[in-house]
Amino acid sequence: MIGILAVLSVSAAAGMRIALPLLVIGLIQGDLWQQVPLLSRIQPPVLIAVLTAWTLLELFVSKQLWGQRLLQFVELAFSPLVGAVMAMAVARILKLEPPNLIWILGTVGGLFALVLQLVKVGWFYRLQGLPTWAVLIEDILCVLLVLFAFKAPNSGGLIALLLLWLAMRSSQSWYQWYKEGKKQVDR
Template structure:
């Protein structure tokens, strides 16, 4: 059960940002940079470190501007399920749950959270700066929770999923009252 909560926590982080969680996972592994992470273990660590550092900086800086949010959403919408699956597999490597199921759960949660983020972006005509800072902080915290406190990280991920369901209901009601 703890592995599933850790998977949810890591995948929720991938639903907000894609470079930062992967960078943190690699750095938390110490000198074995991404050696236990599926798919990424086949890429040269210096190249991966450079690419993920660059993309993390792009995410941190571009997300503060409206044009940057739009650009990031295009990339994150397509990459978040893949990164969510990778994050889930990286965190829950010692579980009896089949890898395909962990990858599906992680990728689905990341995609759902990314879709909610895109929905709020278009509904509000851009995300306020305080929300972007909250996302950055929550993303980093969820990755750290996935390793050190999976129970709390999984609970936060489930609360985010509940928020996503509530958002979808609110959008549905809003759409039908306008029409």
């Protein structure tokens, strides 16, 4: 059960940012991405350079409205892949068995990251851009979720489940908002 909570934790981090959680997971592990599918084939110095550059781009550009708009397309496209890769990496690091479970957790992790990214995009369009304080909280929470996946998987998993609950509440709120807007148009 602890392994599943750790997988949810890193998947939630991948649902917020792409490069930042990958960089953190690589720096936490001593063998630098050897357990991470796809990334284990790339030379570590090249991978560190690319992930550092993309992380800096995510951190600085995401504070501007145009940057949020630019990043959301890339993050929406790649968050399921990054969520799946990170979920499978954590499952391998924690040595979860059987191997089929790793693929299932990878699929769940990718879908979870996609759901959180879709909610983020929805809030972006509803609010006409995310406030800077929300983006800062997102950055901090992203790093904390990766750290919690290894150091305190129960806490990280519970935070991820709380984020899932908030995503479901958001969808209900959007539906109500849509219905009220449609009623006003029909009048």
